[in-house]
Structures are given as structure tokens and as C-alpha cells.
Amino acid sequence: MSTTRIEFDVPPTTGSMMFRAAFGRKGGLKEGENLARFEAAVNGVTVAQLAEYQGVCGFPESDIVPITMPQVVAAPLHMAVLTHPSFPMPAMGMVHVASRIIQERPIHADESLDVLVWIEGQRQARKGCEADLITEIRSGGEKVWESVTTVLSMAAKGHGEKSAPPPIPSPEPTRSAVWSMPSDLGRRYGTIAGDRNPIHLWPITAKLFGFKRHIIHGMWLLARAMAELDSDVGEGRVQVDVSFKRPVFLPGTAAFSAGPHDGGIAFRLDNPEKGKTHLFGSVKTLA
């Protein structure tokens, strides 16, 4: 299969890509068609707006880059891939359903990072198909961070079969807090993260895309969870897994809890009134 590769000298700006995502027309994957490889790369990137990111996500100020922040560094490349004219599926409507992050070692704010992003192939899901967007970050040639972002697109035929959902761990909590998320949180985070998807901005812009109100970014929820876990996340080689189940509407509240589970820390975020789960995941220290 052919590879489409885009190389940037500096991280691209996302404004025009967002416009293409919102208003571009794409047919989706045809039956039997496989998603070809699309990749994007940029070298020599430094982390910008670290203090602002730490502030909006609740991390204490530090010159260590939070474990979730490289995703923000790579976000323009994700957009470049997903909104590339040859990419067959529409970016708008893609749902971020899960992520895996492996941090090889903490990244310092002054490091120069090489970022490579690619997506290739897909698998059928119940309603559409899922694909993995891989991000790899190197510093001085050494791999320091990678992530697998699983997205669901309805622009392909699904297998339609129901399967039992994975059990959500519910350990004895060592942390349990209720978060308050104000209405402007999506706008503030979006400005820093460079993700101004209309569904995160205002009730009216979210309604245009089928949401009753605007919702907070899944990656903010994960970042806030990592900030809440604080030193429980560990400092060495760390793996974070998360599944996003339901959006959190703004303004809103959510109940975070976490506790030891299966050699690591399991965490979850629930609706405090209805008890439904927004996301769940785990953090493990790797050998």
C-alpha cells in the first residue's frame, strides 16, 4: 500500500485544517477498502505554554512536561493527517474512544523533540471502524514517549455485533474527588491545546454537530486525572490506558476515584448524580 508522508519544518497551524475538517466532504471507507498509511513528521519542536497547560489541567507548576502534554505537541500533526485531502474518512465525527500512553522517561521543558505520527489500517467495530493513530516522540534520537489514540469513525460499515463491555475496575479508592468544570473550560483548554473543535466551545456550536451542549475534551479529562493522581503516576517508565465512554457536558461535575488495582492504579470518572461512567483507565509502572 502507498504511504502519504507530510513533513513540516515547524508545527503547522490548525485553523485552516479545522475549517477543512468542519466543512470538507469525504465519502468514507468503501467496503473492502483498507486505510492506507498516512504519516506526518516535524523535528526540533519545543514545548510551548507549559505553565498554561499545567494551570488549566491542575498540574503543579514544574519544568517537567506532564505525561499527557506531548499529545498536545503532536496534535497539529494529528490534524494534518486526519484532514489531508487524500485521507478517506471525515475528521469531524470521529470519536476518541481510547488511548494508550507509554512514557519512557519524564520529558523536560527545554528538550528538543522530534515528532512522528502515523495511521494505517482499520478494524471493524459495531458501528463503523476503529483506527489507531500512533504518535512517537524522540529526544536526541531516543524514544521518550509514544501513544496510541484509538478513534472510531462511523464513515465505514460496522459489523453490528454487540459484545459485552469490558468490566470497569472499582478498587477501594485512595483518591476520590468531585470536579467542577465551568462552561468556558473547553475554550480555555482548546486555546492551549490547539483543539478548537466547535463541539468543545459553545452550546450553540456544539448543537450544530448534534450535541445538546458543548463537551470537554477527553484529553483534558485524562490530563486532569493524571494531575489528580500526582505522584501515584510514578516517574520512570509508565503506561497509561484509558477508555472514554461518555462525554462530560459543560458546565458539569464528575466524580473521580482511583485506587490500587492489578499492580497499578485504576481510575475512573463517573457522573455523581446518575453514576454512569465517563471514562476509566489504569496507570502502571513498567519494568
Place this chain on the structure above:
Amino acid sequence: MVQNPVSLVPVSPPSAEQRVCRDAQPAAEGEKRTRYTLPKGLQSGSPIGYRTRISMTQAEADEASVLFALPRPTGFVASDAVLERELFDEVSLGVLSARQSTNFRGHKQVSFGPADSAKVAGILRSMNGVEAEVLDNAAMTHVVLTRPYRTPFTLLLTFVGHTMGLNLMTVPWRALSKRFRHTDDVPSIGYLQHLHLGILADAMERAAVIASAGRRQAQIFMAPFSDKVARKANKVAMAELSRMCGLDAADAAEGWRIGLVAQVGAVAEPVALSLATARKVGGNLMAFRSERIQPGVNAEESAPSAYQNRQDMDVPEDLAFMAARAAYNSFSHWTGCEREQAKQLLLLERIDVLTDGGKERLRSIRRDNNGITDALIANLPLWADLPMGKALSRNANRGRKAFALVGQRIYIGGLDKEEVKAAGLDSTVACQAIGAASSRSAKLCELAGCIDLPDDCDLLVGTCLMAGPVNQNDIGKQFYGYSDLLSGAYADKNPTSMIVWTLKAKTVADPLGNEEQLMNPRRKGALVDLRPAPHQVVTLRIDDRLVPMRKVAGRTSQERAFADAQNFVLGPEGHHIPGNPGSAWPQSLAGAPVWTEST
């Protein structure tokens, strides 16, 4: 002043079949939530949370008894910097939880590091009437700001006791005077501010010891700030201290002023309190609540059976004796008078409710206070009450519950002001000392009620500090010709009653809904003080900047103090209430020194 040692006397639990405990369950689908049902969650920055009492051994209780007779420190020694979490634990036991009136937040605190503490020490030394030695080498200094007590009840009081016809003029006059000159409708409302401050001072003194497991003590000063005369004599120093605290004209217009200063430092001879016991006591202090609902007395008919049944329990005589001893210790400690003199000056009437005489005394107080309420309602200006849909008279009527005296041992505390003056004491300081005395006495009993606490009991002794009966009696005194609550017991004196505290042996804790009203702003009720988060009432002065405690961009604390005690209320099948256990503040902040300079 030498205090007599106190001991914590255990309370015998009732027979196994009489033991009941709070068993709050979540409301079933479609069922109306009541104060007996389990809250769905807790979103609060308060360090308290929904807590349970922890059983302590007699040996641990004996160790903790030192907290009820702490002498003033005689000097501070150089020490390690105070870590942020140590400060959090300390303020959690102090300004964030010291028992205040339940629907009023009347304290704020500004804390200073070692360098500023030296400046504050210099200011204190320049003041007149400082009641104890100002110490060097303080690791930190807390300045507590206080303001007059104002609640919906005091709003109602604006309309009370006026003469018909003249009230069209006298009501607005009194309202303006309250707003701008901070005058009180009846003297006992003014006492509340002093009582609360005394309660806080006693709590802060214990807090410094518990949070540091005996390494640190507090030297607390209230006298130079007590009344107008003292404040006038210290005008320049007060202005300098106010400036350091960032107290501005707007604050002063709201009635905020300096109430006390607490120097905290390491002591050469640590208080004998092990870390394990300190953590347990801290966890228990977080759990103590004003126990208002007494089984079989004023529980609603719909209350679960645990709240309806009488239990064959009583507060042991030895514990009642120790409670009184702790009260006299505290009064002597805070006024600086000798202990025997304290016994003369602190007027205490003890009512043993289970005796015939006690029952009759209780009935007579209730009768008098109901009579005062009737007179008050009849005297309310109709021009104010009618347009408000009789809200004033309805609220006055509802107030009867606030002075319903229940318990097994009831103490009414007060002073003869002339006698206090003759003894060379400041009556405001004496009032503060009465607050401290009542609080110390009650805390001692509550902690004693945790000794060998059986698993099927929430507690063995509950206490309640109340000003309601005194306030109601004061209205009667001021406007309707009634005599003071203590006038029968002290016929030869001119007593002024100030506070009531009650003790009751029982095993079931308050309905959780009572606490939810304290914690959840959306469930505002009669019992709301919205237990504050650190950033709401504690300010730290760091590098000449005033910063709210535990507030950084995008985040405030939801940590529960002494969470290591693991005494959180659990729901069905041992599940935690979401948000209740809290989440620790980032270790990089909590484990770091608050101030980098050394003592």
C-alpha cells in the same frame, strides 16, 4: 497558670441489644431523600468530609489527656521549616473546623513565616496588655480575623423589643446602627463573637501540638485585641498588624478586625504525644459534630428506629467531674487567674436531667423561653411582618427548636461581670475564656466517648454547644422583664449567662443529612456554615505577597485532613461516598516547606 491534670473516663456501652448506630442508606429509586439517607457524593474543599469516630484504647486516651491541660510554652527553639501538609493539618483542626455557630462563617486567618513572625513578635512586644510572654524563634504566626455575628436570626432580632408606634423610627435606627456601627440587638449576640474566638483559641492550641505530634506549641494572645479600650491603647501596633494582614477599609466596614495572634514554634521539650495517637486524635476531632438530635426527644416520627429508642446509658459522674475540671482549667488558662479563683468567677449551673429536680429545672427553662417567644411574636411590628407574609413570626416560632435543651448533663456557663472586673480581669477576655472552657469540656467528653468504642456504636457520648437558650433568655431579660438563666443558681450575684453545653451518653451519631447541610451549599438549611476550604479562609504571606492557601491555577484542595485515619462514612457494602475520602494535594507542594527562610 497551673492546670489540674484531667483524665479521660470511659463510658460503658449499653447492652448489645440496645446498641444502635447510624445506618444511612442511599434513597431508593423514586424515594424522597431525607436527612437520614446517604448523600450521593461530596464536592467540598473542607478538610472534614463525612467521618466516623475511631476507637481508642485507654492507654491512647491517657496519652491524649495532655491536650486538655496544655501549659503555655516558655520558649521556642530553632527548628525545621514547616511543611505545607503540617500547616494544612494544623489549620484543619483550627480555623477550618473549630466549632462555630452552624450558619455563620466569622473567622479568617493570615499566616506568616519565620521572618514575618519576628516582625509580628516586635509588634506584639510594643503592645499594652499582652497576657503572656512574646516568644522568639516562632516557626510561623497565625493572625485570626473576626467579625460580628450576623445571621438570619440576628436579622429577625432587628424587629424585636420595640415600642408600638415608635417602632417605625426605632427599627430603621437599630438596623442602621447594626450595619454601620456593628452594634448588637442584645448583648448575648455580641458575646458570640468572643465565645467563638475563645473556642478557636483552645482548638488552635491543641492543633499545633497534634499536627506536629508534640514538637510544636502555640502561644496565643487575645487580650490586646479584646475590646475597644484595649484596641485603642494599641492603635498604632494594630494598624501595622492589619496592614501586614492586608486588612483594608472595606474589610473594616464589614466589621472584620484582628481577634487573636498565635505564635507557633518548636519546643525544647516536646509534648508527650506519639505520632500514632496524634493521628488518631486528629481523625477523631475531624469526626466530632454538634449532636443535636437526641434519641427519643425530638426525632421526627419518620426517623429510623435508631433515633426513636431510649438507651439505658448515662454520662458517668467521674466524666462529668473531669468535664468541669477541664472547663475550669481552660478558664484559668485563658484569663490568667488562679484556678481556685476561676472556680469563683466561672459561674456554672449543672442540670442533671435524669433527676426529678433536673427535669423540673429543664421544664422551667423551656417554659420561660417559650413565654419569651410568645411575647416576641406578639410584639413584632405588623408593618414589617405582614408584607413579608408573616415570615418574621414564622421564623421566630421555628426558633423554639434552637433552644430545646436536651441531654443528660447540661451546663449553663456565665459570669458576674462586676465580680470579674473587681478581680482585675477583662470581661471580654473572660467571655472568650468561657467559650474555650465549654469547648474544652465538650471535646474531652467526646474523646472519652471513643474509648473502647464497640463496632456497633457510632459514639458513646455526644455533646452540643448552644447559645440559643441564652440568646432567647437575653431577649426576655432586655425587653420583657425576665431574669437571667443563672439567677436561680447564683441568687447572691448578678450573673450573665453566656453559653450552654450538654452531654448525652448515646450510641447513634447525628443523621448524615445534618452534616450534608453543613457541607453542601445547594442544601442550605438551618444548619449551614459551609465548612470552608483552605483557600476560602486561610491566606499565607509569602515573599510579601498574600496568597490563598491551596489555590493554584485551575485547582483547589479536596484533601481531607488526617485521611490516614481512614475514618470515612461508608455506604452499602462498604463503598465510599463519591468525593468523601478526598484526594491528596500534589506532593510536590504539600511536601515542601511553606516558607523557605529558617527560624
